Amino acid sequence: MTTPTGPPYTSGRRLAAATAQRTATGPPAGTGRASVLTVAGLLALAPLARHTGVGSSPAYLLAGLLAGLPHGAVDHLVPGWCSARARSPGVRLAVPLGYAAVAAVVLVAFQAAPTPALLAFLVLSVIHFGAADEAFHAERDGRPVRHRPAGVLARGGPPVVVPLLVWPETVDPLLAAVAPGVPAVLGPGLRLLALGCLVVAGTVTVVRDLRGGRHLDAAEPVLLVALFAAVPPALAVGAYFAAWHSARHVSRLLRAHPANRSDLADGRWGAPLGRFARAAALPTLVAAAVPVALAVWPGRPFDPLSVTVAALAALTVPHSAVVAWLDRRGRPAGSPA
Secondary structure (H helix, E strand, O other), rough: OOOOOHHHHHHHHHHHHHHHHHHOOOHHHHHHHHHHHHHHHHHHHHHHHHHHOOOOHHHHHHHHHHHHHHHHHHOOOOHHEEEOHHHHHHHHHHHHHHHHHHHHHHHHHHHHHHHHHHHHHHHHHHHHHHHHHHHHHHHHHHHOOOOOHHHHHHHHHHHHHHHHOOOOHHHHHHHHHHHHHHHHOHHHHHHHHHHHHHHHHHHHHHHHHHOOOOOHHHHHHHHHHHHHHHHOHHHHHHHHHHHHHHHHHHHHHHHHHHHHHHHOOOOHHHHEEEEEHHHHHHHHHHHHHHHHHHHHOOOOOOOOHHHHHHHHHHHHHHHHHHHHHHHHHHOOOOOHH
């Protein structure tokens, strides 16, 4: 029997290789569907939540933020997973030290200048959330990671922009608890301008995804806007952070860890999840202990919400830098070319 060698056979081999590459390195589509189903479920319960007041307590926000902490707990290991140079003793020591130094500077900034610090954190959150979703979709599809401005704003804007406009009576006191001057800076005109930019970016992104045949991706910006418009912000932000943003990033990290490659190729998720849980356990406990320690600091009690937001911001700044580096790498070292 003669083996075909013409273009159709070559194209078939290339398609199979591309499929294998996505299976080995891209985040699973199931994670994206699970986050979408979670948001859809919250939307279905939104009338009940608004009628009963369930979800309006800041406790839901704090719970979601704490539940999402593990997604950044292995940042100090990520460079070593993706680059042989980063496995040297000097780099392995420099990464956590630099991470801690940046976090400390952010904490000091929130104490010294809370208003500009919180405003900068809100802008960074939009960029970080949106860039994370753009990277998630690109890796899932086997495409290069490119952060298109419209896509970043369309996907990262809803968790920040929509609550500011739709729920000011709830959001403004929370912002004021962290930085009293922020609600006044974010006046009605600025909030409407931000919403207009979000609508334009969302329209561009939805149309682009529909033309590319990515119908579920096209629905996501609309779904997120509906979530943050209909569900009380404490519950919406907490659920989004834990079940959407953090879950998708953990999915990417499982693929990035070289030790997981054979397990994931065979469809085994138990061992990779166990490795991640063991690596993230101690850093998560340390990160969670920071706001607790500040809240019970003798002689100067801190508001739990304000210290949690400050601690989250302190972790988000270096975390965003690590994720941006990961996005530029595009693919873990040693993965299929």
